[in-house]
Amino acid sequence: MLAMLRLRSRVLAHFLSSPATSPVSHLHRLISAAAPAVSPNPSSFAVDEYLAATCGLTRPQVLKASAKLSHLKSPAKPDAVLAFLAGLGLSGADVAALVDKDPKFLCAGVERTLAPNVAGLTGLGLSPSEIARLVLLVPDRFRCRSIVSKLEYCLSLFGSSENLLRALPRAGGSILGSDLDRVVKPNVTFLHECGLAACDIARLCIPTPSLLSISPERIRTAVACVQGLLGVPRGSPMFKHALQAVAFLNKEKITAKVEHLKKTFSWSDAEVGIAVSKGPAVLSRTKESLQRRSEFLISELGLEPAYIAYRPALLTxxxxxxxxxxxxxxxxxxxxxxxxxxxxxxxxxxxxxxxxxxxxxxxxxxxxxxxxxxxxxxxxxxxxxxxxxx
Structure with a gap:
């Protein structure tokens, strides 16, 4: 069994180190070339050995991944998936990282799902390298057929594939896992109603893409807090920054942070309102960070609390x-x-x-x-x- 795994590993490793230039057109050639290399006996197939010998996972990674692949009785699907990944240009190290991140990718249907997704994304204008990058970033989303329609919408929203690929790691691909019609699109519509143009939403969501994945009720509550608790009106230049700062906080946490700012910098209600409206990012600072800056700016430099309130960038x-x-x-x-x-x-x-x-x-x-x-x-x-x- 071990010798058979080593043979398959050498065959697939050859493809992983020498990828085809066109993943779609050469996919069938890669799969058919890999298939005759061995004629495994399904009854003797061992997932643990396959993950180590063929996919290059370490022992701790094998233990974690094998629990999700215990149903596999044959290398047929994993072999086809590895040949597919070779066609995308992924290296052996890339494949090991992908399988460690999403072991179930080895069970994805190449003909039914993966290859059609590549064809669809190519039609949207993504290059082979961008598609390969997308697979590594969100493998669990890539093995769903809905990724093409969601990417089409997100590309128009973010303005470019590069902007989208920059955003995805920050949210673990949550925007691609959200319901477009019930969550993402209603949130975008509401942000438009708040005075944000398409470019504003893109700039807001590149660093915080999960903002579009929270429930519409939650984003409405966040906007209400921005206007009511923080005193930052819709349409103001700082509105989107304030929303970004509080979108994932409930009313109680926002109130607690405001109270801590007042106590730490000896600010009045009016002064803390000025500071937050001018620099909402202060709400994302830790208590320790704010305390150290208070000691330095007020105690050591002798700056007045009001001076800092009107210039909250000092705290960033x-x-x-x-x-x-x-x-x-x-x-x-x-x-x-x-x-x-x-x-x-x-x-x-x-x-x-x-x-x-x-x-x-x-x-x-x-x-x-x-x-x-x-x-x-x-x-x-x-x-x-x-x-x-x-």
């Missing part, structure tokens, strides 16, 4: 990689008499790295030749001697 910048290093530079310049007046800290922190250096480091190359090197070190988490103030 990296504390160790941006805020502290730039603060060190300003403090060094002030203590050495190299600054004529106190700078606006929001300006200091919001500038790009190149602009910051141009304004605060390069003019002082003669007086402080070490400054840029010290700044770069501080951005990496080090604290140069020159920045150890007493």
């Amino acid at each position: 910048y990296s504390l160790e990689g941006r805020l502290r290093p730039r603060y060190y530079i300003v403090k060094f310049l002030k203590e050495n008499g190299l600054l004529k007046c106190d700078p606006n800290y929001y300006t200091v922190f919001k500038e790009s790295d190149m602009t910051f250096k141009k304004k605060f480091i390069h003019p002082h190359k003669e007086a402080a030749p070490h400054l840029e090197k010290d700044y770069d070190a501080a951005c990496k988490g080090e604290v140069p001697t020159n920045f150890r103030f007493t």
Whole structure:
């Protein structure tokens, strides 16, 4: 039995390392070429050995995958699937990763489902490499015939295959598993009613594609929270950002986050409303992250709570990689008499790295030749001697 598996493994490995250029046109040739390699006795077929010898799975992966394939009594279907994957251009490592992710893919019908899906997606304009990428991203969705119609709709929604392929890993392909007519399309229609254009919805859903997969009732509740609890009206520039921040939170969690912001930054109701409406992303920050920024911005820098409320972007910048290093530079310049007046800290922190250096480091190359090197070190988490103030 083991020798037979090794022979099949060598035959299929040859195809996996030398894929056909056209998966559809060469599929039958690959399957027919692989089929005569062995004449297995179905009664002696062992899934565990097949997964290890032919698919290249590790022992822990075999144990996990074999539980979902215990019904397999013959290598016929898996062999056809592996030949199909070879035709798509997948390598042996790709196949092992795919089978580990979705063992049931080995049971998919090549003639009935997989090959027609390739033909349908090719007709939608997807290239062979994009189809192969799609198989690796969402193998469980690819073995369903509905993927073609869903991809057709999603391609028009996201604007391009690249945008869609960027979005899929972030949601585990949930949008392709959702009911188009009962969930996705009603959600898109409602977002249009909220004032979002097609391009806005695409930009919103590329980083958060699962937003379209939640129930229509839930997305309506989220919009109500954005307007009522956060005070961000439909049609405002920040509306889509606020929706993105709270779409997966219930009313109680949103209220708790708002209360925590008020407590952490000593904000009034009005101030927290301003902060959230200007920068909804603050709601996605952890309690620890917000506390550390409060201690730095208020306790160490001495900024007023109201100043931060009107500039909530300050809470989104990296504390160790941006805020502290730039603060060190300003403090060094002030203590050495190299600054004529106190700078606006929001300006200091919001500038790009190149602009910051141009304004605060390069003019002082003669007086402080070490400054840029010290700044770069501080951005990496080090604290140069020159920045150890007493």
